[in-house]
Structure formats: C-alpha cells, structure tokens
Amino acid sequence: MPRFPKPWSKKRGKRILGHALAGEAGELTFYAGLFLIGVFGFSLVLINEVAPESVSQVPTDALSTGLGTWVFGILSLASMLTGGVTLLYRLARIGASSERRSAIAKMAGSIDMIGPTIDDAQALPSVPKGSAITESPGERLTYRLAAEKSKSGIAGPATLALLWSSAWLVLLAVVVSGFWNGQPRWYLAILLLPFAMISVWSFRFFLNQFRQFAGIGPTIVEISSHPLVPGGQCDLFISQSGRLNLKRLTVLLTCEEETFYRQGTDVRVDRHEAIRQVICKERNVAVDPQGPWEQQLQIDLPDNVMHSFVGTHNAIRWKVVVSGESQPWPSFCRSFPVVVHPPDLSLKRSPR
C-alpha cells in the first residue's frame, strides 16, 4: 500500500527519518501559508480602516473596536514578516551544497561591517578569544577569573513560591467564604490539599536555594597567565569565603566535550569530561568570615591535549572547577572557564 509522504523529516543521530526534501517542502509550505495568512489579515485591517463599508459582510467581532483592529493588524504584520523572511531564507538554502553555503558565510563574515576583522578572526579560528577572562586584574595573581553563570538563580524559585502561595491563599479565601455563606465548594476544598503540597515543595525549594545563595560565600580564582598552553605551567590562587564546615573541598582542571543535537523538536545537550586533573583535594575545611580558605596552587597542563574549541553545535571547554561538600549547607560547584591555545601558536600577550 503506498504511503502518504510526510511533510516533515526527523534527525535521529546520523539517520534522517522521512525524506529530507519532504521536510523542506513542508517547511516552505508552512512559511508560505503564514505569509499568505498575514497578507490576508493585514488586507482586512487596511480595508476596514480605509473603506469600512466594503466589508459589511465580514464578521466584525475582531474588527469592531479600535484596539481589536490594531491587535489583529500587528499580528498579521508579524505573521507576514516572519513567513516572508523565513521563506526567502529557506529558498536561498535550496540548491547550494553545504560547502558553498559555508564559503558564502565565510566571505560575508570577512566584511568589516558584518564580522570581526580578518586579523582577529583568522589568528586562531574556532578558538574562543577569552578576552572577557583577561578583563579583570587579580589582587594576588595577574587575572581574576569570572565564574560561569549559575544555572539555578534565586529569582525563579522565589517567584514560583510567592505566586503559588498567593494563588493558594486566594483559593482558600474562596473556599472559606463559601462555607461562611452556606454554599460550600467541596471540589475546590479537596483541590486545596494537593495545591498546598505543591506550595510547601516550592517554598522548601526556595529555602534550599536561599541557603546555598546566602551561606556559601564567593569563590575567588586568580591565575598567573592566560591563555594556557599544553605542556605549560601557571599559578592558581583560590579563595573561598563564607561560614562553612566543608567535608571535602576539591579544585579541578577539566576539559569537557559539549555537543548540542536535535531530537525531534527538542534541542539536547550532552557533556563528557574528557580530562580531569585534580589540582587540590582537602578534607574537613573550616571557613569563617574572618578567615577564608586560601591556597596558592600550580597547574601543569599535559602535553598534546586539545585546545579550546567552539563551533555552532560542538565545543571543547576547559575550566577550573571548585566544588565543596558541606553540612548543613547544600554542596556547591563553581566553574571558571579558561582558554587553552594550541602549542607553539599562542599569541604573545601583555600580562596587564
């Protein structure tokens, strides 16, 4: 029995499910449809504004008020622009080999107004410049490294806890007023119990994050030279402040492979630690606000390791990782990215 062709394709690893051409055709149809719907909607708005008597047969629910007309007009315009621009972009990609597209992109990138200057871009292509790392000078050593942004902030859990608790209190007020007026709302009253459990969970999650945020002081990492080079050495200064009794404190130098890939409609990230070098490992470390834990260490980078690399979907990242296990505070792990250049090619940099 012949199969109806699917208007989409899916990439699973190296395999492509469905026909690639069907996927492209599906995308083109979708964006063309979006553009045409936008044109139709925008035309209705224009006709309604310019010659309202000519659209007397059109249902005027959406167009009757001034605000409705504007909202409808803006949505139509957005749909027209999104559909049109994306359609042109997709059409331009058809019929060109991946090498040719990359060569065109490279040529466009070499124009001063669009991309970085040729000197900058071609010195070490696909190696992160790491200029942000050398922006702030250190107190003990040459540079102070910036920490990687923490994925779990405190604003999100606080908002969740606050909003959920507020919603629960409003529902409670509705239930109580129902009982008070002799019209009890039993379904709502029963729903209050699971809602209260979610509220308690969100509040505990917020407290956990808050304890981590407030109890564990800042971690300072300074480095004597940057970028690092395979086979080279450099000094490292670590300072951990706060009020903590750490069961274990570890300082690592890691090289991580990071890949992004699409699985269906999701974009997933996978990471693998290719190299893990323990620089320092200490047990039972006491930290108090007057006496932060401070250590001067040394990094010996192995020979013939891969340099830092950043592509569109793949990256090789080097970082100094400071992690601690503590009680009653939750454990913490802070990463400080560094850049490793290939040997013999490192740019000569002024330390300050």
Add this chain to the structure above:
Amino acid sequence: MNVTLCNDDGLYRAGGELSAKWRISRVPLDEVQGVEVSVLWHTEGKGDEDLHVHHFQRLAEHQLRRAGLADEQVLHCVLPATPLSYHGRLISLQWCVRLRLFLADGREIVAEQPFHLVSEEMARPHSASADRVPVALPKSGGAARGKVLEHAPAS
C-alpha cells in the same frame, strides 16, 4: 574521482601548506554541470554537524572545458592554525579535501580525502610525545582514493 594528498602520512602542520591533486575520469564532459573543490573541517559524533570551509573553488562547465576534465588538477592552500584534528568520545573534528561533482541529471557525487591538521610538535617525524597523544588518529593514506558518496537528485 580521485583526490591525492602531497603527504603520504596525511599529517599536516597547522599554518603549513597543503597541496593536493584531483582528477575526474570516465565521466563525459557533457554530463558535468560543475565541480566544487573545498578544504574544510567538519565534526562527527553525537552532536549536530559543524562544518567550516577553509578553501573553496567552484568550476563551472565552461571552466572545466577550458581546464580539461580528464587532466590532473592541482590544489594549493595554506592551512589555518586551528582547529586541530581531534577524536574524542562525543566529538570528532576531521579535516578533508572534498570534491563534489554536479551532474546534468541532478545527481551529485562526492569524494573525500581526510587528513590531519596537527601541531608542529606532533608533525615532527619520530616525535617522542606522539605516543602520548590522547586522541587516536586513524590512518589515512595520502594517495588513497577518496570516499565516494552519491546523492540522488534534489527534485
């Protein structure tokens, strides 16, 4: 389609020069629409593919007629300093010379000759540190015929 590298071991020093010869045989000139020759790196592995062309040359039908399709053509380019070849668990970064032939009936034939871009230390013959390379470099013969892939017409 045949791509031959100038180095037999397929190892090229970063910033060094690459020379390669390519030839297309047993394809009538009337059936060829164009040829693209590129020196590029691309990634393989779990993630979506990254591809970057370092050197690109497109020969249209009339240029091929002038150059002679059956004659051996030469490609010269200076390689960049990075990214170096890498073979890890999630990511492999591979350099290659890629030859893409466009036929009049819409088919595309691709031939690839991989090579390794390495640091100066690794490129040195009998380098003592080459044994400690954490990345395993698969062998690639300099004069080997490239991997040939055939693509169906787009329409």
